[in-house]
Amino acid sequence: MNSRAKIRLGENVAHHIFTTSALMQIFAVFSITLYMVAKGAPAFIKVGVPELLFGTQWQPTAESPSYGILFIILSSIVGTGASVLLGVPVGLLTAVFLTEVSDKRLSRLVKPAIELLAAIPSVIYGLLGLMLLNPVMYRLEKLIFSNSTGHQFTGGSNLISAVIVLAIMILPTVVNVSVSSLEAVSPNLRASSLALGASKIQTVFKVTIPAAKSGILTGVVLGIGRALGEAMAINMVAGGSVNFPLPFNSVRFLTTQLVSEMGYAEGLHRQVLFSVGLVLYIFIMLVNLTLLRLRRKETE
Amino acid sequence: MKKNSIVKTTVVILTVMIVALTFMGCNKKNSADTSLKGTKLALAGSTSMEKLCEAMSESFMEKYPEVEVTVEYTGSSSGIEALIKKSVDIGNASRNLKQGEKDKGVVENIVAIDGIAVILNNGNSVSSLSKEELIDIYTGRITNWKVLGGNDEAIVVIGREAGSGTRGAFEEILKVDNKCAYAQELDSTGAVKAKVASISGSIGYISLDAVDSSIKSASLEGVAATEENIVNGSYTLSRPFVMATLGDVSSQSDVIKTWFEYIRSEEGKKIVSSVGLVLPQ
Numbered sequence: 001m002n003s004r005a006k007i008r009l010g011e012n013v014a015h016h017i018f019t020t021s022a023l024m025q026i027f028a029v030f031s032i033t034l035y036m037v038a039k040g041a042p043a044f045i046k047v048g049v050p051e052l053l054f055g056t057q058w059q060p061t062a063e064s065p066s067y068g069i070l071f072i073i074l075s076s077i078v079g080t081g082a083s084v085l086l087g088v089p090v091g092l093l094t095a096v097f098l099t100e101v102s103d104k105r106l107s108r109l110v111k112p113a114i115e116l117l118a119a120i121p122s123v124i125y126g127l128l129g130l131m132l133l134n135p136v137m138y139r140l141e142k143l144i145f146s147n148s149t150g151h152q153f154t155g156g157s158n159l160i161s162a163v164i165v166l167a168i169m170i171l172p173t174v175v176n177v178s179v180s181s182l183e184a185v186s187p188n189l190r191a192s193s194l195a196l197g198a199s200k201i202q203t204v205f206k207v208t209i210p211a212a213k214s215g216i217l218t219g220v221v222l223g224i225g226r227a228l229g230e231a232m233a234i235n236m237v238a239g240g241s242v243n244f245p246l247p248f249n250s251v252r253f254l255t256t257q258l259v260s261e262m263g264y265a266e267g268l269h270r271q272v273l274f275s276v277g278l279v280l281y282i283f284i285m286l287v288n289l290t291l292l293r294l295r296r297k298e299t300e
Numbered sequence: 301m302k303k304n305s306i307v308k309t310t311v312v313i314l315t316v317m318i319v320a321l322t323f324m325g326c327n328k329k330n331s332a333d334t335s336l337k338g339t340k341l342a343l344a345g346s347t348s349m350e351k352l353c354e355a356m357s358e359s360f361m362e363k364y365p366e367v368e369v370t371v372e373y374t375g376s377s378s379g380i381e382a383l384i385k386k387s388v389d390i391g392n393a394s395r396n397l398k399q400g401e402k403d404k405g406v407v408e409n410i411v412a413i414d415g416i417a418v419i420l421n422n423g424n425s426v427s428s429l430s431k432e433e434l435i436d437i438y439t440g441r442i443t444n445w446k447v448l449g450g451n452d453e454a455i456v457v458i459g460r461e462a463g464s465g466t467r468g469a470f471e472e473i474l475k476v477d478n479k480c481a482y483a484q485e486l487d488s489t490g491a492v493k494a495k496v497a498s499i500s501g502s503i504g505y506i507s508l509d510a511v512d513s514s515i516k517s518a519s520l521e522g523v524a525a526t527e528e529n530i531v532n533g534s535y536t537l538s539r540p541f542v543m544a545t546l547g548d549v550s551s552q553s554d555v556i557k558t559w560f561e562y563i564r565s566e567e568g569k570k571i572v573s574s575v576g577l578v579l580p581q
Contacts, residue, residue: 058462059462059478060462060463061462061463061468061477061478062477062478063477063478134498135498138499142454145454149443152440152443152457152481152483153443153454153455153456153483153501154456154483154484155456155458155483155484155495155498155499155501155502156499157483157484157495235487239483239484239485240461240484240485240486240487241482241483241484241485242485250482250483250484250485252485259487260461260485260486260487261461261462261463261487263461263463263464263487264350264461264463264464264465265462265463266347266373266463269462269463
C-alpha cells in the first residue's frame with residue numbers, strides 16, 4: 001500500500017465515523033419522539049382526549065378511576081408564565097447593568113458569579129426553597145388565612161414558592177444570553193444616539209435593547225424551556241397535590257406528576273403518565289420550534 | 301501516516317469493546333445441582349406486596365438458582381382465585397382470608413405485618429386520636445387542632461402519592477379510598493417525615509419502622525403504635541401480608557416448602573424487616 005492510498009483510507013474511515021456519530025443523534029431524536037408517541041397515545045384513546053386534557057379529577061387508583069390532568073397542565077403554564085414574568089425583567093435589567101452601566105472591573109466580578117448560578121444543580125435550589133422559602137410562606141399563610149374557613153392549609157408548600165424558585169433558576173440563562181446580545185450591539189448605534197442628545201438611559205431603552213431584541217427573546221424562550229422542564233426543585237417546594245393553580249394552593253406540575261407517581265404506577269395509570277409525558281414533550285417541542293424560528297430571524 | 305494508524309487502532313478497540321460487552325451479558329451462573337433443578341414457583345396477588353415479593357424472590361433465586369420464581373401483581377382477591385383454580389402455587393393477599401376462601405381449602409400463612417404510624421409534629425399537644433377523628437381529619441371535616449383539644453392551629457394534611465403502598469393501606473384500613481383531601485402529596489417516607497418535623501400543624505402517615513424522634517407517633521384509640529401492639533392486634537392501623545396455599549404448607553411440593561422455610565429463616569426475616577414490615581409471632 002503506498003502512502004497516498006493509506007491517506008485515502010484514513011480519510012474514508014474518519015468520514016464514516018463522523019457520519020455514524022451524526023446518524024446516531026438523528027436516530028436518538030427520532031426514536032425518542034416515536035417512543036413518546038407510541039407510549040403516550042394509547043391512554044389518550046382509552047381515556048378519551050377531552051376527559052384526559054380537560055378533566056379536573058385526578059384519581060388514578062379509585063375503583064372507577066378518573067384521569068383529568070387539566071389542573072396539572074394549568075399549573076405548569078401558570079407557574080412557568082409567572083416565573084418568566086418575574087425572572088425576565090430582573091434578568092434583563094441585570095444584563096443592562098453589566099453591559100451599559102457598571103464599570104468593567106465590577107462586571108468582570110459579577111458575570112462569572114451569574115454563570116456559576118447556572119451550574120448549580122436544581123436539587124440545591126429545591127433544598128434552599130424547602131429550608132428558607134417554605135417556612136416563610138407558612139408564616140404568611142397563617143397571617144393571611146387566619147380567619148378563613150375555605151382555605152386548605154398547605155404548610156408553605158405552594159405555587160408561589162415554586163414560582164420564586166423557578167424565577168431564580170431561569171435568571172442566569174436570561175442574563176447570560178441578554179449580555180451577549182447587548183454586547184453585540186454596535187457601539188456606533190449608541191454613539192449616534194448619544195450624539196443626538198439622548199440620555200444614557202434613553203439610549204439603553206430606545207436604542208440598545210430594541211437592537212438586541214431577538215437575542216433577548218432567545219434568552220426568554222430558553223428560560224421558558226428551563227422552567228417548563230424543571231422537576232426536582234418544584235417537587236421539593238410545591239406540595240404536590242392536584243389543585244387549581246392559586247398562589248397559596250399546593251400544586252402539581254407536568255414534570256412532578258411523572259416524578260412522583262412513576263414509581264408504583266401500573267396498568268392504565270402508568271400509560272396515562274406516559275401521556276402526561278407526551279403533553280410535556282409537545283410543550284417543550286413548541287418552545288424549541290419558537291426558539292429555532294427566532295434564531296433564523298436573527299441570522300437573516 | 302500516524303493519524304491513519306490512530307484511526308485504525310480506535311476502530312479496532314471499539315470493535316473489541318462492543319464484542320466483549322455483548323458476551324459479558326451471556327455469563328451464566330453455575331448452579332448447584334439439587335432435586336429442585338428446573339422447578340418453577342408461581343405467585344400471584346396483592347400489589348401492595350410487590351416490594352416484599354421482589355426482594356424475597358430475588359434473594360431466594362440467588363440462593364437457589366435452579367428455581368425460577370415468578371410473581372404477578374393482580375390484586376389480593378384475584379390472587380386467591382388463581383390459587384383456588386390451581387394456576388399458581390401461592391396466592392398473595394394483603395388482608396385476612398375470607399371465610400368463603402378458607403372453606404375452599406385455602407390456608408392463611410401470615411408472612412409479615414404492615415404497620416402504619418400516624419405522625420405529628422413534636423410541638424403538637426395532641427397525642428392520641430380516635431379512628432373517627434383520624435378519618436375526619438383526612439377527609440377534611442376537621443381542619444383545626446382546637447377541635448381535638450389542641451392549639452388553635454390549622455391542620456396540614458400530608459399524605460403519599462397515588463399508587464404508594466402506604467397510602468393504599470392507610471386509605472383501605474380507614475375505608476377512605478380516594479376521599480382524602482391532601483394538602484401535600486409527597487413521594488417518599490423521608491419527605492413526609494421531614495415535612496411533619498418542620499410544619500407545626502401537620503399530620504402524616506409512614507411505615508412503622510421509619511418512626512424516629514424527629515416526629516412523634518400518635519396513639520390510635522389509646523393504643524400506642526408499637527410492634528408489640530401490632531403483633532397482638534390491638535393497634536388497628538395494620539394489615540397482614542398473607543401467602544396463601546391450597547392446604548397446609550407441610551403437604552405442599554418441595555419447592556413451596558423450601559420457599560416458606562426460606563421466608564422463616566434468619567435471612568428471610570432480615571428481608572421482611574428491610575422492606576419496613578413487622579414479623580408475625
